[in-house]
Amino acid sequence: MALLVVCALWSLFCWASFYFVLCHVNGSRSCEWNCRLVTLVHGVLAICVTAYIGYVDGPWPFTHPGTKNTPLQISAMVLSLGYFFFDMAWCVHFRTEGPVMLAHHTMSILGILLTLWLGESGIESCAVLFGSEVTNPLLQARWFLKQTGRYETRLGDAVDVLFVLLFVVMRVFVGGTMLYCELISPRPRFFIKCGGVAMYVLSWVFMVDIVRFARRKRESWHKQRACREAVTANGHDGKTD
Numbered sequence: 001m002a003l004l005v006v007c008a009l010w011s012l013f014c015w016a017s018f019y020f021v022l023c024h025v026n027g028s029r030s031c032e033w034n035c036r037l038v039t040l041v042h043g044v045l046a047i048c049v050t051a052y053i054g055y056v057d058g059p060w061p062f063t064h065p066g067t068k069n070t071p072l073q074i075s076a077m078v079l080s081l082g083y084f085f086f087d088m089a090w091c092v093h094f095r096t097e098g099p100v101m102l103a104h105h106t107m108s109i110l111g112i113l114l115t116l117w118l119g120e121s122g123i124e125s126c127a128v129l130f131g132s133e134v135t136n137p138l139l140q141a142r143w144f145l146k147q148t149g150r151y152e153t154r155l156g157d158a159v160d161v162l163f164v165l166l167f168v169v170m171r172v173f174v175g176g177t178m179l180y181c182e183l184i185s186p187r188p189r190f191f192i193k194c195g196g197v198a199m200y201v202l203s204w205v206f207m208v209d210i211v212r213f214a215r216r217k218r219e220s221w222h223k224q225r226a227c228r229e230a231v232t233a234n235g236h237d238g239k240t241d
Helices: 002-025 031-057 072-094 100-120 120-134 136-147 156-186 190-240
Strands: none
Touching: 002 031, 002 072, 002 156, 031 072, 031 136, 072 100, 072 120, 100 156, 100 190, 120 156, 120 190, 136 156, 156 190
16 A cells, blocks of 8 residues: 555646656747646647546456456556546636545545555546546547637537537446446445545536536537628628628
């Protein structure tokens, strides 16, 4: 256990050092810009590692929940644990996130700590990490497009559509199936099952915000289409005159 603590602290140190290096190199950019670069790198790493764990290294999380942690699963969880500690501290210091995101980080930290302490259910934690982080690159791309003035383009629309679709599929449908398999299996501990329920409920809280965003986006697209049709119609009228 002492080795896990040292590894977690080392992970935190590495993420914090990476952030400060970015702040030094990208001095002209804001602190949030550099923090989101860290978030993007963590998201890509977490997706690649947990995807390999789930699809190649195994076991399959839908059929083998509650199994003993493997060294690769432990490495993936320690990697993300250090990041979540860093990002949680950054968000609290700069006050950039609301209670929902802070609750997500808190539950992620507690879930990883519990899994490492019990020495089991690592495959479920890695599956949750994959489902949580798979939309992260699109979320960060959306923010960077806004900052560079490229959000109101077809690329921005494509990022939004992909983000909403991927979130619904992974967090609601795949996540719901994963939770069902977790609950009906006799192997996972009760606290692990409670954590799975809490994370799924939180996904639905995010889902409410995403539905509101999707409605606003659809209304914006309708207005833009109406404006283009009006301009086209006025252009035809001018030619006939």
